[in-house]
Amino acid sequence: MADQTANENRTDFEVAIVGGGPAGLSAALTLGRARRNVVLFDAGSPRNAPSPAAHNVFTRDGASPLELNRIGREQLSPYSSVQVRELNVADVVRRKDDTFELRSDDDGRVTAQQLIFATGLVDELPQIPGLRELWGTGVFHCPYCHGWEVRDQPFVLIAQSPRASHLVHVLRGWSENITLCASEGFEIGDEERQSLTQLGVRIRPAVEAVVGGAEGRVADVVLVDGERLGPAAVFTTAPVRQRSSIPQQLGCTVHGEGMFAGLIKVDERGFSGVPGIWVVGDASQGFPQVIAAAYEGTLAGAMINNELLMAGQLPSGVRAPH
Numbered sequence: 001m002a003d004q005t006a007n008e009n010r011t012d013f014e015v016a017i018v019g020g021g022p023a024g025l026s027a028a029l030t031l032g033r034a035r036r037n038v039v040l041f042d043a044g045s046p047r048n049a050p051s052p053a054a055h056n057v058f059t060r061d062g063a064s065p066l067e068l069n070r071i072g073r074e075q076l077s078p079y080s081s082v083q084v085r086e087l088n089v090a091d092v093v094r095r096k097d098d099t100f101e102l103r104s105d106d107d108g109r110v111t112a113q114q115l116i117f118a119t120g121l122v123d124e125l126p127q128i129p130g131l132r133e134l135w136g137t138g139v140f141h142c143p144y145c146h147g148w149e150v151r152d153q154p155f156v157l158i159a160q161s162p163r164a165s166h167l168v169h170v171l172r173g174w175s176e177n178i179t180l181c182a183s184e185g186f187e188i189g190d191e192e193r194q195s196l197t198q199l200g201v202r203i204r205p206a207v208e209a210v211v212g213g214a215e216g217r218v219a220d221v222v223l224v225d226g227e228r229l230g231p232a233a234v235f236t237t238a239p240v241r242q243r244s245s246i247p248q249q250l251g252c253t254v255h256g257e258g259m260f261a262g263l264i265k266v267d268e269r270g271f272s273g274v275p276g277i278w279v280v281g282d283a284s285q286g287f288p289q290v291i292a293a294a295y296e297g298t299l300a301g302a303m304i305n306n307e308l309l310m311a312g313q314l315p316s317g318v319r320a321p322h
């Protein structure tokens with residue numbers, strides 16, 4: 001009982017969650033239902049905001065991404081131990097007693113025992129005129145999210161990283177008409193060129209501009225040699241970077257190369273290896289999907305609650321029997 005009281009008084013919250021997309025909101029739901037005292041901060045710019053519809057989402061296929069998050073926040077309201085603050089977290093420091101102090105943009109400060117980062121990623125889109133404006137409506141990153149809607153149309157893959165060698169094969173499930181345009185950051189060897197050509201993939205030089213058409217679709221793709229490919233669904237393999245630098249400032253490490261480049265290293269539960277710090281959703285996982293991010297948040301929430309219970313810490317509102 002004495003220990004429990006000490007924990008209650010040591011910090012304002014048992015868990016602070018930074019990021020209120022599918023991963024952070026799911027973690028908050030799990031922890032709220034487990035009667036944990038939680039604060040969730042969200043700056044309100046989820047990665048898929050430019051897209052009008054989130055696909056491949058169990059029971060919500062095609063829903064607006066912002067609406068999904070709004071419902072997620074609304075469904076936290078019955079859980080009085082969860083507070084949602086629509087604020088950016090500017091910095092976090094580890095205190096001497098190994099708890100954390102978070103400072104938000106309004107200069108407010110809160111303390112917490114455990115931290116979950118669900119801060120997402122930024123796509124480093126290629127600097128091609130017209131492309132950014134069509135991101136999420138005519139230019140895509142993932143066929144599982146958008147492939148069905150553009151099936152059997154001509155596809156153009158802007159190959160920007162080694163990941164393109166894999167994606168070009170995956171795209172063949174949605175279209176037989178694929179042109180791969182190699183840009184800076186993507187090298188293609190003779191053998192790979194030959195095998196892709198045998199599969200019917202056309203290989204062309206880099207894209208110079210993308211021209212928008214009706215409803216945010218791509219009306220034309222102009223190559224550096226002047227060739228015009230006409231209307232197409234455009235896919236990119238743009239590199240990603242962390243939206244927040246705070247996890248790394250606190251000691252989390254990032255994968256350097258390969259499929260996970262730019263993502264924070266975690267174990268299968270979302271634990272970063274740095275005491276008290278968990279990283280979930282796109283920021284740490286290799287399969288960037290709404291439903292996968294939600295799963296990771298749920299799992300980390302349950303694992304944190306489990307650890308606290310095993311350490312003898314009942315939720316702050318629950319009194320141990322005398």
Ligand SMILES: Cc1cc2nc3c(=O)[nH]c(=O)nc-3n(C[C@H](O)[C@H](O)[C@H](O)COP(=O)(O)OP(=O)(O)OC[C@H]3O[C@@H](n4cnc5c(N)ncnc54)[C@H](O)[C@@H]3O)c2cc1C
Binds near residue numbers: 024123244282289290
């Ligand atoms: C164009 C596009 C379309 C996509 N379409 C689909 C689709 O159809 N289906 C699908 O399943 N997936 C889709 N995705 C992938 C999907 O967006 C991600 O998998 C999902 O958003 C990951 O959720 P998350 O909670 O990890 O991160 P996010 O949804 O990116 O949420 C992170 C949140 O953290 C906040 N944040 C960051 N730093 C701070 C801070 N310091 N303080 C406070 N808040 C902070 C951000 O503002 C943001 O609100 C798409 C991605 C893109 C780029």
